[in-house]
Amino acid sequence: MSHPLNAELSEVDGAIYPPSTKDNILHFDAEETPVLRIDDDHGEEKDDSSSCGVGQIPAEAEDAKPEPIEALASSLTSFLGVGAPSVPLPSSASRVVAPPPSLPPPTTASGMPRWVTDDDPRVTRGEDGKWTAIIEVDPKLHGFLIGTRGVHSKEMELATQCHVIFPGRDSNSPLIRIVSALGAQNVALCLDRIEATLHSRSVKSGLNTNRKNGTHFAAIPCNDPWVRQRFLTFQDLMMTTEEVDPSCQVEALFPSKMKLHLTIGHLQLETDEEKELARKTMDMLKEKYAQRPPIEVHIDGFDVATEDQTAVHVLFAKVHGQGVQELIDDIRDELAKADLMTKVDKRSVRLQMPLMNSRYAATDENGNRSKFGNAASNRKTFNPSWIMREHSDFPFGSFTLNRFTICNVESEDETTGYYECFYDETLN
Missing domain, CATH: 3.90.1140.10 (Cyclic phosphodiesterase)
Incomplete structure (x- = not known):
């Protein structure tokens, strides 16, 4: 909206404001809750007794400071006839979510990146800032998780954005290490996939059941x-x-x-x-x-x-x-x-x-x-x-x-x- 070049400007606490208009503005009475008044041009007589004239500041507002945003929000919700939001603010997540790559992560006092607190006991965070977990799986089942030419493990790494490290071919170690630089949720998701895959295999093949025929x-x-x-x-x-x-x-x-x-x-x-x-x-x-x-x-x-x-x-x-x-x-x-x-x-x-x-x-x-x-x-x-x-x-x-x-x-x-x-x- 444009204003006349010679219109008076308003000053509140050293801040300069352009003159208000009579159209589509909020009118504040001295001792009343702010009322939303939409002025129109339908030929009705308008009552400007409580409105701010062009280039004028109400006496009550000369020494007043702008209302805090919380007060304005409260007043607006009262006017609209609704109360405070009924949905509570989200609490600390049980698994962290990786931040958007375009945002610089906030840091702790030690300078380590921090987004939300993670309380998944399976996942830890190392000094290098990466999230890690170790799962114990029977070495005889490692090949099932890896798949032919690594097709299963590669698919799992791509889906969870984790690096899955299996023991060497000649090792009998049952420990599989999962690492992610993105977030603990990625590691937890990878753990869940491994456990679900092993469970699915046992159900499908009859392992640990009374099935005798095998494959x-x-x-x-x-x-x-x-x-x-x-x-x-x-x-x-x-x-x-x-x-x-x-x-x-x-x-x-x-x-x-x-x-x-x-x-x-x-x-x-x-x-x-x-x-x-x-x-x-x-x-x-x-x-x-x-x-x-x-x-x-x-x-x-x-x-x-x-x-x-x-x-x-x-x-x-x-x-x-x-x-x-x-x-x-x-x-x-x-x-x-x-x-x-x-x-x-x-x-x-x-x-x-x-x-x-x-x-x-x-x-x-x-x-x-x-x-x-x-x-x-x-x-x-x-x-x-x-x-x-x-x-x-x-x-x-x-x-x-x-x-x-x-x-x-x-x-x-x-x-x-x-x-x-x-x-x-x-x-x-």
């Missing part, structure tokens, strides 16, 4: 041509003999002849690092037994896991041979030392080759059967007592043990008919 299993293939032929003879005997209980005459109970194997134990292998550790362990065992005389494996007779032979879930063929038990236990023990086994029994591994399994024939709630036998909501026992009684020493044949495998659970190699393997090596 892989170590096995000795028993699909020698002669053993395969004898298995088909056994299957035909069970399916065509009238004396056999009808519960056994379900073709889905029998595995593929190409999948005959001796199970050593189940493993939990989800990262490249875990698989590499399993591979190195098996390579060490392969070199060890390659220097020894060949081991002959003999398979004959039947075995079940329960005392009642009339209601079983699995029928096995017995496996034996000089040196077989030592080899199988040695493989189990070395994989257990690497902490790759889902379950470790102090007893020797039972030398068995599965012949029939109710899991293979199980169906889900809709009656559908899984290709790999994992629809186990409707498993039914079967009665193999006739074959165990009448053919207790049924011969399945012999072969020279010359192959170690680590197989994917519930899989099939389309080329060989055996399980998909990430480790499949011969002794010589």
Whole structure:
């Protein structure tokens, strides 16, 4: 708004003010709360008795000082009919927030940058001004957090603006260090992500639960041509003999002849690092037994896991041979030392080759059967007592043990008919 060049100026406590106007101004009476009066030009008579004229200062204001801003705010809220704000001022945050990069940070007496107080006990601040935290994680899980070629750790660093420092490859230290120059909240967020990732992995994979199958299993293939032929003879005997209980005459109970194997134990292998550790362990065992005389494996007779032979879930063929038990236990023990086994029994591994399994024939709630036998909501026992009684020493044949495998659970190699393997090596 422009003013005449010859208009009088007003002075209050040495401050020079331009003349007020009659339009859109606040009018203050001597002993009243300030009243907002909007003057208009609708032809109504205006009362200027209490307003300040052009170039004039009310007598009451000559010795008065400008009201504090708090008083003006109080008066304005009273006029508008609202009280003080009902939302309380924010208290000290539990985690600090990094300041905008365009603002210079305030400092403490020691000259260190300071924004808000952080009370997260997991995060500390060093003399260099950086926020730091250390989290203890099982070294076997470091590879899971790092990911292939560091993809997981890089993503975490980018998302939280932290530097995540893992122990060296040859170190068994469980300590992971997290550093950020931005703020404690960044470090706390990174900690939260690590903990959530580990929790998600344990829930997804069944770690620390009763799950026994794991992701892989170590096995000795028993699909020698002669053993395969004898298995088909056994299957035909069970399916065509009238004396056999009808519960056994379900073709889905029998595995593929190409999948005959001796199970050593189940493993939990989800990262490249875990698989590499399993591979190195098996390579060490392969070199060890390659220097020894060949081991002959003999398979004959039947075995079940329960005392009642009339209601079983699995029928096995017995496996034996000089040196077989030592080899199988040695493989189990070395994989257990690497902490790759889902379950470790102090007893020797039972030398068995599965012949029939109710899991293979199980169906889900809709009656559908899984290709790999994992629809186990409707498993039914079967009665193999006739074959165990009448053919207790049924011969399945012999072969020279010359192959170690680590197989994917519930899989099939389309080329060989055996399980998909990430480790499949011969002794010589």
